[in-house]
Amino acid sequence: MSKLLLALLLPVALLGAGALLSDWQAAARAGAQLLPVTFAHRDHDAVSCIACHHNYVDDTGQGLCFDCHKTDTSVNALVETQFHELCWGCHVSEQALGNDFGPTRRCIDCHEADDNP
Ligand code: HEC
Numbered sequence: 717m718s719k720l721l722l723a724l725l726l727p728v729a730l731l732g733a734g735a736l737l738s739d740w741q742a743a744a745r746a747g748a749q750l751l752p753v754t755f756a757h758r759d760h761d762a763v764s765c766i767a768c769h770h771n772y773v774d775d776t777g778q779g780l781c782f783d784c785h786k787t788d789t790s791v792n793a794l795v796e797t798q799f800h801e802l803c804w805g806c807h808v809s810e811q812a813l814g815n816d817f818g819p820t821r822r823c824i825d826c827h828e829a830d831d832n833p
Pocket residue numbers: 749750751752753782795796799800803804807818819820821822823824825826827
């Protein structure tokens with residue numbers, strides 16, 4: 717990730733950790749469905765597994781990212797901030813480097829149409 721992008725994202729991450737993580741938001745997130753997301757490993761062959769699977773590094777995690785990040789009340793209120801930073805952040809920095817990149821503008825390129833109530 718470029719220094720410029722890190723500099724842009726860091727305040728957002730800090731703001732997220734300080735301001736977004738409240739008990740009522742964590743409780744609401746645990747009970748709500750997440751927006752469906754488009755993700756395919758075959759689009760990410762060039763990316764190291766542990767760039768995304770931090771749970772493989774120390775062997776603490778089992779199961780799907782989105783299950784854990786939806787129900788773990790220490791982080792679930794941050795799911796939007798953290799996954800946008802990971803996924804969207806990489807796409808934007810790859811675009812800036814002139815490489816192949818994933819969606820950087822349209823929400824629906826990552827989020828499928830939301831049919832949830
Ligand atoms: C690069 C892919 C990507 C793009 C582009 C993107 N998102 Fe997300 N977004 C995600 C992922 C991954 C999550 C976390 C998993 C989930 O919520 O299903 C997420 C989570 C969220 C959440 C919070 C969790 C939830 O499900 O309610 C909201 C709200 C959201 N995105 C809205 C948007 C909006 C609005 C846009 C366009 C301005 C957008 N996103 C663009 C990937 C993306």
